[in-house]
Amino acid sequence: MPNDRRIDVLTLLGDPVPMQSLLQQLRDEGISVDIAHTLADARQLFFGSGGHDCLVVAPDIGPGLATKVLQSLRTVDPGLPTATFGPDLHREEAPTRTAMLAGFHPSSRAGVGALLRFLHALRRH
Numbered sequence: 001m002p003n004d005r006r007i008d009v010l011t012l013l014g015d016p017v018p019m020q021s022l023l024q025q026l027r028d029e030g031i032s033v034d035i036a037h038t039l040a041d042a043r044q045l046f047f048g049s050g051g052h053d054c055l056v057v058a059p060d061i062g063p064g065l066a067t068k069v070l071q072s073l074r075t076v077d078p079g080l081p082t083a084t085f086g087p088d089l090h091r092e093e094a095p096t097r098t099a100m101l102a103g104f105h106p107s108s109r110a111g112v113g114a115l116l117r118f119l120h121a122l123r124r125h
Helices: 017-028 039-049 063-074 109-124
Strands: 008-012 032-036 054-057 082-084 098-100
Touching: 008 017, 008 039, 008 063, 017 032, 017 109, 032 039, 039 063, 054 063, 054 109, 082 109, 098 109
Parallel strands: 008 032, 008 054, 054 082, 082 098
Antiparallel strands: none
16 A cells, blocks of 8 residues: 655755756655755754655755765664765665665756656655
């Protein structure tokens, strides 16, 4: 039986323009999207909402910030899944799934499709 609970994602991005199409398509799919630009933003949104189903990292986020945000959020949710269009986060020790989407532009059909498949697979678990 599929899980009908809405998916909530936290996106970490710098310039919002490259991600606008992707974010709108996620919303059109009924996925709740919170947007953070800094570690403080990410922590406030994550803790304020009681957590998210996935952290989505934009292509313009540097590995240092992405790692800090991921490590901070995983102190509360060690199994937080992550999808990244940017830095390689496989090196981060985590017992969770990480989708490496750096080969896709976030607004491309392939990029959106890959992220949606990953998010819908999370819903099944």
